[in-house]
Amino acid sequence: MSGLRFVFLMFIFFVSGCSHASDDGYTSGDIGGVNHTSSAINYVKVNGxxxxxxxxxxxxxxxxxxxxxxxxxxxxxxxxxxETDPEPYAHLPPLGTDEYRKAYALHKAKYQQHSTIVDIPQYGKERCGLTVYFLPCNQVKVTTVCSGYGTPNYLIKEPLKMKEPASCPA
Known part of the structure; x- marks a missing residue:
């Protein structure tokens, strides 16, 4: 592993609270996501x-x-x-053709990469991995709760289908 990658991974573990400097225990959980936007999320990574x-x-x-x-x-x-695809329903020429490869390269050039560091809200003994919520203006929230989106006690109250505003806050 290169030295730069090692330093980056150590930074991520430090920022995320995943360092084993104390004798506290850790539990693994799944990563999930809910997309409140009209863009496709090509992938999401949490702490790498x-x-x-x-x-x-x-x-x-x-x-x-x-x-x-x-x-x-x-x-x-x-x-x-x-990573987002702002045009997830773009019509491309037939797969496997030279036209497709050219059109796909132009389409892929519009993909956008994003990164942020977010607070993990307080949780108790019950938690079910980490769910990432993608909101307009490239805003992100996370939860660790076990109940599903839309249930009465759920922390995220934003509607599922949100429109991008004309301008986003700076």
Whole structure:
């Protein structure tokens, strides 16, 4: 492993609270996602691991694994990386043709890569991995709750189908 990659991975573990500097235990959980936007999520990574591709206004998950401390501590964070396809329903020429390869290269050039560090909300003994919520303006929220999206006690209240505003906050 190259030295730069090792330093980056150590930074991610430090930022995410995944360091084993104390004798606290950790539990692995699946990575999931809910997409509140009209773009496709080509992939999502949490602390370098993961994750699902998610259709516009859809969900996905079951990818292993994210490590969460058994006891939540203030300042616990996750590094989220994802790629979006702003035109997921683009019509391309027939697969396998030269026209397709050219059109796909132009389409793929529009993919956008994003990265952010988010706070992991407080949790108790019950937690079910980490679910990442993709909101307009490339905003992200995460939860560790076990109940499903849309249930009364769920933390994320934003509607599933959200429109991009005319302009996003700086």
């Amino acid at each position: 691991y993961g994750g699902p591709n998610i259709s516009p206004f859809g969900d996905g998950g079951g990818y292993c694994c994210v490590q969460l401390p058994d006891k939540w501590k203030p300042g616990l964070k996750a590094h989220i990386e994802w």
